[in-house]
Amino acid sequence: MNECVLVVDDDREIVRALELLLEKEGYRVRKAYDGMQALSILAEQPIQLILMDVMMPKLDGLSAIMKIRERKNLPIIVLSAKTEDTDKVLGLSMGADDYVSKPFNPQELIARVKSHLRRYTLLGDIHAGGEKNEIWNGRLCYRVQERVLYVDGEPVKLTATETKMMDLFMRNRGRIFPAEEIYQRVWEEPGFAPENTVMVHIRHIREKIELNPGEPEYLKVVWGIGYKMEKIENHS
Amino acid sequence: MDTKWKKLKIILSFAAFFLGVTLLIESVWQLGRLIAETKGEVWRTESDYQESAEFRRYISAKLEELLSVANDGERWKYGSLTEKGYDTQQSWPWEGAYEVSDAIAEETAEDAEAEAEYLFRQKIQEEEQEADTAWAEEQSLDEYMERMERDKNLLYAVIWNNRLLYTNIEEFEDKLGKQFQGDVIEGSLAADEYNFSLWFNRNRDGKVQISKDGEKEDVYGNGVYMPDSRWFVPGYTNFSIDEESKQAIIFMAAAKEPKLYVEEDYGKNGTVNYGDRLYSIRENFLSSKRQFKIGCALLAVSALLLVIAFIWRKEKRCAEKEISGLLGRTFLEVKLLFFFVGILFALKRMMLPLCFWLLYLLFLDWRENRGKQRKPIIEGVRTRELKYSLQKRIVRRGRLSMLSGGLAFLICCLALAGMRNMENWYFQDKYIGVLLFIAVVLLLNVAVSFLYLEKNRQLAEDIGALSDRILEVRNGNLEDFPILPQDAEMKEVFENLSEIQRGMDTALRERMKSEQMKVDLVANVSHDIKTPLTSIISYIELLKQEADLPEHVKEFIRILGEKSERLRTIVQDVFEISKATSGQLPVTIDELDLGKLVQQTLADMDAQVEQSGFIMKVSIPEFPIFIQADGQRLYRVFQNLIQNALKYSLAGSRIYLDVEEEEGQAAVRIKNISGRELERTLDFTERFVRGDASRTDGGSGLGLSIAKSFTEVCGGSLRVEIDADLFTVTVMFPKNRSDG
Numbered sequence: 001m002n003e004c005v006l007v008v009d010d011d012r013e014i015v016r017a018l019e020l021l022l023e024k025e026g027y028r029v030r031k032a033y034d035g036m037q038a039l040s041i042l043a044e045q046p047i048q049l050i051l052m053d054v055m056m057p058k059l060d061g062l063s064a065i066m067k068i069r070e071r072k073n074l075p076i077i078v079l080s081a082k083t084e085d086t087d088k089v090l091g092l093s094m095g096a097d098d099y100v101s102k103p104f105n106p107q108e109l110i111a112r113v114k115s116h117l118r119r120y121t122l123l124g125d126i127h128a129g130g131e132k133n134e135i136w137n138g139r140l141c142y143r144v145q146e147r148v149l150y151v152d153g154e155p156v157k158l159t160a161t162e163t164k165m166m167d168l169f170m171r172n173r174g175r176i177f178p179a180e181e182i183y184q185r186v187w188e189e190p191g192f193a194p195e196n197t198v199m200v201h202i203r204h205i206r207e208k209i210e211l212n213p214g215e216p217e218y219l220k221v222v223w224g225i226g227y228k229m230e231k232i233e234n235h236s
Numbered sequence: 237m238d239t240k241w242k243k244l245k246i247i248l249s250f251a252a253f254f255l256g257v258t259l260l261i262e263s264v265w266q267l268g269r270l271i272a273e274t275k276g277e278v279w280r281t282e283s284d285y286q287e288s289a290e291f292r293r294y295i296s297a298k299l300e301e302l303l304s305v306a307n308d309g310e311r312w313k314y315g316s317l318t319e320k321g322y323d324t325q326q327s328w329p330w331e332g333a334y335e336v337s338d339a340i341a342e343e344t345a346e347d348a349e350a351e352a353e354y355l356f357r358q359k360i361q362e363e364e365q366e367a368d369t370a371w372a373e374e375q376s377l378d379e380y381m382e383r384m385e386r387d388k389n390l391l392y393a394v395i396w397n398n399r400l401l402y403t404n405i406e407e408f409e410d411k412l413g414k415q416f417q418g419d420v421i422e423g424s425l426a427a428d429e430y431n432f433s434l435w436f437n438r439n440r441d442g443k444v445q446i447s448k449d450g451e452k453e454d455v456y457g458n459g460v461y462m463p464d465s466r467w468f469v470p471g472y473t474n475f476s477i478d479e480e481s482k483q484a485i486i487f488m489a490a491a492k493e494p495k496l497y498v499e500e501d502y503g504k505n506g507t508v509n510y511g512d513r514l515y516s517i518r519e520n521f522l523s524s525k526r527q528f529k530i531g532c533a534l535l536a537v538s539a540l541l542l543v544i545a546f547i548w549r550k551e552k553r554c555a556e557k558e559i560s561g562l563l564g565r566t567f568l569e570v571k572l573l574f575f576f577v578g579i580l581f582a583l584k585r586m587m588l589p590l591c592f593w594l595l596y597l598l599f600l601d602w603r604e605n606r607g608k609q610r611k612p613i614i615e616g617v618r619t620r621e622l623k624y625s626l627q628k629r630i631v632r633r634g635r636l637s638m639l640s641g642g643l644a645f646l647i648c649c650l651a652l653a654g655m656r657n658m659e660n661w662y663f664q665d666k667y668i669g670v671l672l673f674i675a676v677v678l679l680l681n682v683a684v685s686f687l688y689l690e691k692n693r694q695l696a697e698d699i700g701a702l703s704d705r706i707l708e709v710r711n712g713n714l715e716d717f718p719i720l721p722q723d724a725e726m727k728e729v730f731e732n733l734s735e736i737q738r739g740m741d742t743a744l745r746e747r748m749k750s751e752q753m754k755v756d757l758v759a760n761v762s763h764d765i766k767t768p769l770t771s772i773i774s775y776i777e778l779l780k781q782e783a784d785l786p787e788h789v790k791e792f793i794r795i796l797g798e799k800s801e802r803l804r805t806i807v808q809d810v811f812e813i814s815k816a817t818s819g820q821l822p823v824t825i826d827e828l829d830l831g832k833l834v835q836q837t838l839a840d841m842d843a844q845v846e847q848s849g850f851i852m853k854v855s856i857p858e859f860p861i862f863i864q865a866d867g868q869r870l871y872r873v874f875q876n877l878i879q880n881a882l883k884y885s886l887a888g889s890r891i892y893l894d895v896e897e898e899e900g901q902a903a904v905r906i907k908n909i910s911g912r913e914l915e916r917t918l919d920f921t922e923r924f925v926r927g928d929a930s931r932t933d934g935g936s937g938l939g940l941s942i943a944k945s946f947t948e949v950c951g952g953s954l955r956v957e958i959d960a961d962l963f964t965v966t967v968m969f970p971k972n973r974s975d976g
Contacts, residue, residue, distance in 0.1 A: 102766045
């Protein structure tokens, strides 16, 4: 385990805390306190992942990301105290792979780092390939013929019902399904008050595929209408 | 079948009531009239017309006439007392007779001569007046007697000084002027044809003898004349005759069944009726009897019908309800017009039942439709007028008043023109001045309103513009737009309004600025808090991972972790709420099913609910209730509300959640029994307000506040009601109209 993570933040204490947390997980850490520093470190050393704050002196995070993206394809996770959706969208459109709001949950951040690194290092090439019987969606990959779901390249153990559900969702990413329809198609019978049953299974699946099941990125509730698998474009 | 019968019964019951009442009124009216007219005679059972007072009056009057004729023929210059009714062809013959005989009956005369003279003088006066209008022809005694002669219903013989003066009994006509014994007459008449005979002074005692069907009648009774005595003839102790008149002997005989004697002179005077007096007296008498019988029968029928109506009074009531319903839907003006025209018509024609029914309808309307009357047309016109803009309304009213003035002026002029053509100069002189004055005033009025119409129109336009502008200001358009009013005084008003507008504009701008500053401040502060908080959380995480720490330190770290987590949510909440209340929270409004959303929220919070140990009683309708809202925000609303209920409910109590649809609104109600005593005056939706003033529990105090502002952001409303310990939160949304 010797992936190198670059932590960029003008708050030294945060950088130090992240360094400690990441080192505990076995990563090597490089530190930068502004955008310019980050760019120079990146030019000198091999870095596998960047944790980048937005508001920094000299060169702010978003501009730095744009500069980095001119040459490099490594995963970048934005850390920001700005929590508005517009900030998030802006960050992602500038080329960031993920967006984590401050104050973040350290465990979740570590999980995200792990996930992105695994995809970047292990599966970097497979992304581009995309075989015919594979459905990719962000960190998820569903092999249609084998009916197996991979998260960050690792197969996930799903029950028969959960597999059926994921089959439906992965084949129809972005489409909203009312609970009635999900029940109908998974259990193959009309359901009575299907909302609870469907929700229970969705919660179970979330625990297996989401980094933070409390704030799901993939299996989402469309309130007052139904449920959907968020269609996520793969960067890099 | 059953309903048909019921309907029929309703109709029948009312028809019976209607007919019954109509017949009752009509028959009572007719009977009353008959009784009054005949002075109660119709009650009597005899069908002999000679028993009627009318007949007696006629005979008495005739006797008087004949006496006068016998006495001094020259007094008959102007015709007889009864001549007027007697010979005209266009009016009914008995009308005049009534007048006279009534007058006679009413007089309590003590002397026949005086009475006759009095009447005579009165008559002459009347005749003189009539002569002015120049239609009454002079009629000589001879002409009169000639007429009377042809009336074979009443035979007579007038003997004066034992000489026969006049008679229409054919057998004796050749003996006119000769010495004559009255007794000869009687035997010569056919008793079955003329069953009534009257002798005056037969026994030279100045008394009257009457015999009918061969039997003598007691004419005088106790011998004193009273107003109700049967015969108004001389011979009573207090009603005698002068000595000179005692030279006369009069004989009269009336036919049993009078006939109509008509003479047609073909081309000269037309048809002339003779002898129709007695004939018509009999006909009247008989027809009165007939009418009386019919009236009685109708009365009986009406009583029967009313009994039927009474038995079916429930059905009748139904019918009345129907009618009053119909009345309730009629305009007030129509009703009033109908009623007054109807009443006037009915009174003029003496149609009493119609009067009654109109009053009855009025009563029904009053009884059933009190308070729920249809609005009168005038109100409709008023509402219609409201459609026009203010200035148009003012101009319209001005025009209307001018038009009505002009119309009145025209009518006045027409009336004046009409008067010029009128022959009655007296009338013209009296009113022409007044009318002329009115016309001048009206013309002045029209001229003045015409002159001011244009000015008023300008003023109306200014006022309209002013009202439009006030509306604009109300709607939030604070931009200055110049209007130049045509009226000087209006200009000032406009300037004042502009002043207000500018003031409001500045105030609004400042308020928006301060609102923006507040949001910025909160954003900055929360950012400034977030950065150190990130460090705190991170280091706490590092501390947690530290091995070999003593137990109490681990406990401290756990507390630090919890509190920092809470601080995180509070910062987040404060930020969101400040954005929501200043209207800067972005929302994506979609159509969604409120019931489903609540269901999903509950499913999502399943674990929390189960953990809390509370029982939730949920009622959500089967059908979808579509509203327009931001699902994500609304989920936060219900999440907060349910969390609130779970947190503050009394242990062991139930939490009720109802989704309902009411009057185009979708409503979600969450009710729970509070575990703590609730302070009534507290507004729980205010920021940082909690039921517990000491703030030692877990809440941030922002739950309800967030719920409220998020609901409002989505276009709904949130209300908190407290009834003792019952805490009810109602979230209302306007229902989506597009759903089927």
